[in-house]
Amino acid sequence: MTAASIAVMTETAMVVRFGDTIDGAIADAIHALALSLESDPFPGFVEASPGFATLAVFFDPDAVPRDRDEAPAATVQRLLEARLSGLDPAALGEPRLVEIPVAYGGAFGPDLAELAQHHGLTEDEVVALHSGGEYRVHMIGFSPGFPFLGGLTERLATPRRASPRLKIPAGTVAIGGPQTGIYPVESPGGWNLIGRTPLALFLPGEDPPCLLAAGDRIRFRPVAAEEFEALAGDAK
Numbered sequence: 001m002t003a004a005s006i007a008v009m010t011e012t013a014m015v016v017r018f019g020d021t022i023d024g025a026i027a028d029a030i031h032a033l034a035l036s037l038e039s040d041p042f043p044g045f046v047e048a049s050p051g052f053a054t055l056a057v058f059f060d061p062d063a064v065p066r067d068r069d070e071a072p073a074a075t076v077q078r079l080l081e082a083r084l085s086g087l088d089p090a091a092l093g094e095p096r097l098v099e100i101p102v103a104y105g106g107a108f109g110p111d112l113a114e115l116a117q118h119h120g121l122t123e124d125e126v127v128a129l130h131s132g133g134e135y136r137v138h139m140i141g142f143s144p145g146f147p148f149l150g151g152l153t154e155r156l157a158t159p160r161r162a163s164p165r166l167k168i169p170a171g172t173v174a175i176g177g178p179q180t181g182i183y184p185v186e187s188p189g190g191w192n193l194i195g196r197t198p199l200a201l202f203l204p205g206e207d208p209p210c211l212l213a214a215g216d217r218i219r220f221r222p223v224a225a226e227e228f229e230a231l232a233g234d235a236k
Contacts, residue, residue, distance in 0.1 A: 004029070006080050008073050009056060012046075016055045016080060022150050023053075027138055028089035030055045031215040033080075036087060042079045044072070050139045050214040052148070095136075098211070098218045100182070102131070102173050103228040104195035111192040115158055115175065127222055129153055130173075130194065135180065137216040145184030145202030145210040149218070152180045164190035171197045173220065184210075195220075198232035 009015040016033065018026045033055055034048040044063035049056040057080065061072035104127045105112040116126045135151040142148075157178040165188060168174070172183045176191035183189060184201035201211045212218065223231070 004084055006077050008077075011073070012061060013056055013058045014073060014076050014080060016057060016084070017053060018055075019053045021053065022138065024136070024150075025089070026053055027136060027150070027215075028092060029087065032087050032089040032092055033083065034214065035092070036083055042076070042083075044076070052138050052150075092215075095215055095217045096213075097134075098216055100173075100197050100199060100218050100220050101223045101227065101231055102195040102197050102220045103223055103225055104130075104173075106225070108196040108225070108228070109173070109194040111161070111174075112194045115156075115192050115194060118158060119155060121155075126156065126194065129156055130175075130180065131220040131222050133219075135218050135220075137212050137214055137218065139214050140210055140212065143183070143185055143187050143202075144204070145212070147181055147201070147212045147216075147218070149180050152178060154178070156180075158192050160190040161192060164188055165193075168193065169196060171199065171201070173197060196228070198228050 004016050004018045006014055006016050018029050030050050034050055037045055037048045043065050044059045046058040046060055059076050064072040064075050066072060066075040105123055112123050112126060116123045133151050133153060135149040137147045138150050139148050140146060156175055158175050160176045167186055168183045168189045170183060170185050172193050173195040174181060174183065174191035174193050182197060182201055199211060203209055
């Protein structure tokens with residue numbers, strides 16, 4: 001298994017670091033440890049929050065059993081070291097695959113034409129490249145439900161825009177640097193907007209409230225404006 005180091009992040013959190021790159025093996029190890037902790041939590045465990053190369057583990061120090069002279073963080077470190085020693089990312093099984101319908105270009109993706117020109121491609125070629133890959137959800141962050149995805153082809157890596165927009169519609173699919181993602185709620189942002197999905201990625205009244213989770217795989221499926229509107233109507 002990928003080697004890991006453990007350090008104190010705060011009085012109520014530890015960070016397990018598996019490396020410093022975006023890597024499939026690292027992502028598997030992070031996901032395996034998170035699932036292990038969530039399915040069989042140690043006393044005092046609160047939450048595990050995945051990152052690209054780290055897992056933040058939050059705990060309640062008053063609920064962590066320990067020797068009288070041992071700090072809660074030291075106990076949690078020992079528990080995490082023991083969990084890591086028996087971790088087998090190969091036992092994760094098949095990840096969940098989620099299909100995301102996307103209407104590309106036009107009012108749905110106002111930066112598609114400029115992005116295509118930047119790469120010397122047609123808009124159809126950009127759509128084919130973007131929808132032709134399978135992406136991994138490495139983590140959820142920035143805003144509720146926002147998936148940071150790995151797997152974007154280098155042919156579509158595009159610098160963020162010089163002037164961020166103040167309002168980006170919910171469901172907008174975008175590219176920023178070597179990553180692609182989906183804005184789950186209306187928010188500011190500086191990524192290049194290439195399309196939009198009618199799916200709701202964040203539903204605060206649901207359990208869980210986010211459509212996607214770390215470890216999921218997704219595929220983008222191009223749809224026409226008519227199908228977008230029909231799917232949007234079904235989602236209401």
